[in-house]
Amino acid sequence: MPSSADVIWAVVPVKDFRAAKSRLKNVLSATDRTRLARAMAADVIAALKQSGTTEHLCILSDSADTRGFAAALGSTWFEEKSVATLPGLNAGIAGMARLAASDGATALLVIHADMPLLTAADIRHVVSAWQSLEGDQRVVMVRSRDGGTNILLAERPHAFAYRYGPDSHGRHVQECARRHCTAATVELSASAFDIDTPDDLYSLARAVRHDGRCGAHTAALLDELMPAERFADVSTCQEIAP
Template sequence: MSSRADVIWAVVPVKDFAMAKSRLATALSPAARAELARAMSEDVLSALRSANVAQHVCVLSDSSAVQQLAARNGAVWLNEKTVTAAPGLNAAIAGTARVAAARGATALLVVHADLPLLTAGALTRVLDTWSNLSGTGRVVLARSRDGGTNICLAERPDAFTYHYGADSHALHVDECVRRHRAVANVDMPATALDVDTADDLEMLKDAARANACSSRTAAFLAKIATSVFRKEIEAAP
């Protein structure tokens, strides 16, 4: 586990639910996409609470609806517009890292909001892997199925350049090599599936049938399986 000197902030970036998961437009209606995004976000925050791997849990967004979700789930809301003046996820995470470091954080745990298989045990494994690394620039990465970075735990986060986007896992590894940081990868089913496409949604349904899906997301999937909700789903363009 982390030492008593470690002060870890966790941050979950969350888009406005009304604009979330646009790549699922062929499979789900706008209302259903918003509900799925909300359910996955709440499940991720629940896993973070249960794992107790961070002293502070934050939700990063510029949405008032997301602010309300953060409050309901015991997380601090960080207004994206106040932490950075530049657009984009990388600038927002870098701004969060500066805020966290200025307030005493020694490490930042970035967890994507669309990880419906995430468990407290998976988060504990990330922390244990990080704690067992040597040096003062430790980084642990959890890779997505398509080569992205679903979880990043970085020591001295304000001295780390974030590379979210296409092939971000490889770019983050290169960043660690360039900065002479100790880096480890954690590959687990619980951290690999993020839900962006119709194929991802089908994999999520398979996981739910195997009882591997978090509770709120599982409830959403059960809802869309009913005839009452299917009509709205089929109305999607």
């Protein structure tokens, strides 16, 4: 739980669901890819709410079609272009950081929306690691398998330069060094696993069937889309590390 001195806003960037997960087009229809993206985002938001770590939960999107989704989950919706002076995720997050700081937030927690194994306990662990750092510009990052940044928690967020894109973790580390931040990387198996490829999807389905790991929305959809008899035929599949 955050201390009384910490005021953390959470931001979940959400793209247009209809354009999401294009690399799954050989195994899922466009409609089912949309449903999967919505389910995973709903599970991330549910984990955030259950964690009790933030004062305000926001969805940042480039699509007005996500407004109703945000409202249904009790989140505040912001259109990217309404908070940013330039297009793109980095400008959007920077705009949210300025908005949060102007409303009294001391830190911004950015969590990507495609981590269906993420739990409230994982999020509390990230916040606890951040709180254990010293200084007035604390930053904690969680790295993805491909060198991205799936979770970023930054103190004084309006003063931080966000570097999302290829190798964003390395670029965020460099930014922390340049700004003399007190920084740490937290390794989480759940948040290192995001769903981009068919192998990712099959591995997730196996995790659900073997030990029940997965958010409720995504698990229910996988049970519909990948029934046991179909999944039994899948032989080329990576395993998720415990």
